[in-house]
Structures are given as C-alpha cells and as structure tokens.
Amino acid sequence: MARERKIDMVILGLLSHEDLTGYDIKKRIDGAISFFWKGSFGNIYPALKGMENQGLITKNDTSVGGREKTTYHITESGSDALKDWLKEEQASNELKYETLLKLFFGGAESRGVSVHNIEVFEEQIQKDLKVLKKYSEALEKALDVEDHIYYSITASFGIETYEAYLKWCAKAKKMLKQRGGK
Amino acid sequence: MARERKIDMVILGLLSHEDLTGYDIKKRIDGAISFFWKGSFGNIYPALKGMENQGLITKNDTSVGGREKTTYHITESGSDALKDWLKEEQASNELKYETLLKLFFGGAESRGVSVHNIEVFEEQIQKDLKVLKKYSEALEKALDVEDHIYYSITASFGIETYEAYLKWCAKAKKMLKQRGGK
DNA sequence: GCTATTATATATCAAAACGATATATCAAAT
DNA sequence: ATTTGATATATCGTTTTGATATATAATAGC
Numbered sequence: 384m385a386r387e388r389k390i391d392m393v394i395l396g397l398l399s400h401e402d403l404t405g406y407d408i409k410k411r412i413d414g415a416i417s418f419f420w421k422g423s424f425g426n427i428y429p430a431l432k433g434m435e436n437q438g439l440i441t442k443n444d445t446s447v448g449g450r451e452k453t454t455y456h457i458t459e460s461g462s463d464a465l466k467d468w469l470k471e472e473q474a475s476n477e478l479k480y481e482t483l484l485k486l487f488f489g490g491a492e493s494r495g496v497s498v499h500n501i502e503v504f505e506e507q508i509q510k511d512l513k514v515l516k517k518y519s520e521a522l523e524k525a526l527d528v529e530d531h532i533y534y535s536i537t538a539s540f541g542i543e544t545y546e547a548y549l550k551w552c553a554k555a556k557k558m559l560k561q562r563g564g565k
Numbered sequence: 566m567a568r569e570r571k572i573d574m575v576i577l578g579l580l581s582h583e584d585l586t587g588y589d590i591k592k593r594i595d596g597a598i599s600f601f602w603k604g605s606f607g608n609i610y611p612a613l614k615g616m617e618n619q620g621l622i623t624k625n626d627t628s629v630g631g632r633e634k635t636t637y638h639i640t641e642s643g644s645d646a647l648k649d650w651l652k653e654e655q656a657s658n659e660l661k662y663e664t665l666l667k668l669f670f671g672g673a674e675s676r677g678v679s680v681h682n683i684e685v686f687e688e689q690i691q692k693d694l695k696v697l698k699k700y701s702e703a704l705e706k707a708l709d710v711e712d713h714i715y716y717s718i719t720a721s722f723g724i725e726t727y728e729a730y731l732k733w734c735a736k737a738k739k740m741l742k743q744r745g746g747k
Numbered sequence: 748g749c750t751a752t753t754a755t756a757t758a759t760c761a762a763a764a765c766g767a768t769a770t771a772t773c774a775a776a777t
Numbered sequence: 778a779t780t781t782g783a784t785a786t787a788t789c790g791t792t793t794t795g796a797t798a799t800a801t802a803a804t805a806g807c
Contacts, residue, residue: 396670
C-alpha cells in the first residue's frame with residue numbers, strides 16, 4: 384500500500400533544476416527522457432495537486448493578460464523525497480513492445496505481414512536514433528561537461544539500444560526472407 | 566474510444582496455439598514473452614470475462630475433486646480479431662526504465678550511488694540474459710524449426726538488447742569513475 | 748505419517764497510468 | 778484577416794498495476 388507514484392519522482396527530478404509549469408514538465412518529459420520514460424497530462428496534473436498537498440512542492444499562480452499559469456517549485460521536503468528515492472536500489476525496468484508481440488504471434492498470419500511490421504519499426508527507430516544522435520552531439524559540444532555527464536550517459540543508453548534494434552531488424556528480416564514466404 | 570485492450574491480443578495469441586486457464590496464461594506470459602511484455606492476474610481475469618461476453622472465446626468449467634478450473638478456447642470470431650490486430654501496422658513500443666531515470670536525476674546525489682545503481686541493473690541483466698540464452702539454445706535444437714522461427718526471432722531481440730545494455734553498463738561505469746567521485 | 752512449503756487456481760480492489768478530449772489564449776505564418 | 782500551431786490547464790472513462798485474499802493439490806523433509 385501507499386505505493387510510490389513514479390511520475391512524482393520524474394516531476395521532482397525536473398523541478399530540482401528549475402521551476403516549471405505542468406505544461407513545461409510535459410515538454411521536458413517528451414524531450415530528453417522520452418526514449419526511456421513517458422508522461423501524460425492526465426498523469427502530471429493530478430500528481431502536481433497531490434504533491435502540493437503533501438508539501439513536496441509549492442505553487443505560484445500568475446496571469447499574463449487573460450492567460451493563467453501555475454509554476455511549481457520544489458520544497459526541502461520534496462528534495463529529501465527525491466534523494467531518498469535515488470538511494471533506493473530497487474528499480475523497475477520494463478518494456479512493452481507491441482511489435483515483438485505481433486511478431487511472436489505472427490505465425491498465424493503471412494510472412495509478408497511480419498516483414499512489413501519489422502520495416503515499420505525499423506523506420507521509427509532510424510528516425511528516433513537520428514534525433515538522439517543530434518542531441519548527444521550537442522551535449523558533447525557544451526562547455527559544462529561535468530553537469531552534463533548524466534545526460535550523456537542516458538543518451539548513450541538510447542543510442543546503444545537503438546543500434547542493437549537496427550542490427551536485430553536486419554537479422555530478423557533476413558531470417559524471414561530466407562525461408563521463403565507463405 | 567472503445568480502446569483496444571492489449572492484453573486481449575496477448576491472450577488470443579496464446580489461445581490460438583492451445584486451450585488455457587487464466588493461471589496458465591499468466592505462466593506463459595511470465596515465460597517466453599516476459600522480456601518484452603508483462604501481465605497480471607488483475608488484468609487477465611477481467612479480460613477473459615470480457616472476451617467471453619464478446620464471443621471471442623468460450624469457457625469450459627471442470628472440477629477435479631474440490632478444485633475448480635476454467636479452460637478457455639478461442640472462437641472463429643476471436644481468431645479473426647487476432648488476425649485483424651496482426652495486420653494493423655501501428656504498434657506502440659515503449660520502455661520505462663527507472664534505472665535510467667535515477668541516473669538522469671542522479672546529479673543531486675553522490676557519484677557512488679549512481680555507479681551502484683548501474684551495478685544492480687547490470688547484475689539483473691546478466692541473470693536475465695543467461696536464462697534467455699538457454700531458452701534460445703533449446704529452441705535451436707528443436708526439430709520443428711519452421712514453427713519456432715518467430716520464437717527465435719523474438720528471443721534474439723532480447724539477446725541483442727541485453728548485450729547492448731551490458732556494453733552500456735561498462736561504458737557508463739567507466740565514465741563515472743574516470744571523473745572521480747563527489 | 749505428519750507437516751511445511753510450493754504450485755495451482757480464481758478473484759477483487761485501490762491506486763496509478765493511459766489516451767482522448769475539451770477549452771481557451773497567444774503568437775506566427777499565409 | 779484568418780488559420781494554424783504553440784501554450785496552458787483540466788477532466789474522464791478505461792486499462793493496467795501491484796498487492797492481497799482464499800483455498801486446494803502436490804511435493805518434500807523430518
């Protein structure tokens with residue numbers, strides 16, 4: 384019980400660097416960490432409310448013209464919660480790959496469908512890899528290397544795995560084509 | 566709306582090979598496909614009920630002594646639903662890596678904690694890789710190669726990615742150690 | 748033979764995440 | 778001038794997660 388809401392830690396991690404609005408948080412998640420984590424508005428906004436009630440963050444309402452905006456700031460208590468989580472060694476790592484699922488159960492269908500599914504996946508990865516490599520190169524050029532080491536390491540994780548995916552795509556297609564199609 | 570329940574397709578995929586109970590289904594998911602998909606009882610049992618109502622599967626109750634058992638069987642309509650899903654080219658592929666998350670936000674903590682987190686991750690992967698390789702070797706020895714090609718391909722995906730993870734672990738640890746610790 | 752443990756089997760529940768949608772303002776481009 | 782896209786917050790139904798409860802059958806150890 385009293386399960387830990389993972390999104391809380393993501394938000395606290397982001398807020399430990401700078402004050403942000405819910406919308407900003409979504410953008411950050413969609414940016415640098417999107418290849419190993421995701422978040423939605425339906426996830427972020429309730430979490431912000433909950434954490435404000437718990438005193439982990441404080442809010443600051445501003446309005447520019449008719450436009451409202453709520454910026455969140457991490458408290459000392461929130462900072463402690465983040466540190467506690469970082470120290471815990473258990474971590475859940477999981478992937479949900481529908482492409483693999485389709486391939487695994489694809490025996491019921493034609494060989495061509497499986498090859499096509501791999502190609503669609505391959506294209507997506509190639510696109511993602513391109514973006515990630517650009518991001519990684521930009522990081523290396525940045526002056527404050529010490530501060531960016533963790534960003535580099537996570538980006539390198541993405542690059543390594545994406546390259547492994549592409550390697551597998553080539554292999555898988557070859558295997559499927561060699562045996563002729565149904 | 567009427568969003569597609571992914572677990573339905575997993576269950577239909579498994580039932581397309583053999584009749585199974587809810588418990589069996591959980592075991593199958595925990596087995597060969599666990600490295601790219603997960604399922605829980607709280608997910609499986611309601612899905613079975615729902616699909617039975619939709620006519621995608623039929624149930625068969627038996628009782629051995631005081632023990633009750635419900636075995637499910639795929640219908641033609643269920644088989645069609647599976648085929649339709651296999652043909653759709655869109656597929657959601659996502660990973661949630663708490664280890665990466667901790668590393669990314671680890672700047673707030675000591676360098677040693679980050680290295681330790683990587684080591685914990687590394688050990689888990691080494692363990693999983695061992696299991697997967699054994700499974701893969703067993704597959705290659707199997708006579709009915711044609712039927713097992715899809716199993717081989719998905720297993721090879723796991724091996725490729727796990728090996729990429731290990732490669733990254735070594736690299737990441739080196740990077741963190743080179744720069745000395747806080 | 749007795750007992751403890753593990754495997755089989757189904758089920759439910761609160762909390763969390765997902766994904767889609769709604770609403771409205773502001774900035775930029777056509 | 779208008780349409781498109783970015784900013785900003787919010788909600789809602791469905792699905793998933795993870796934990797827990799319950800009970801029987803089989804196996805292993807003493």
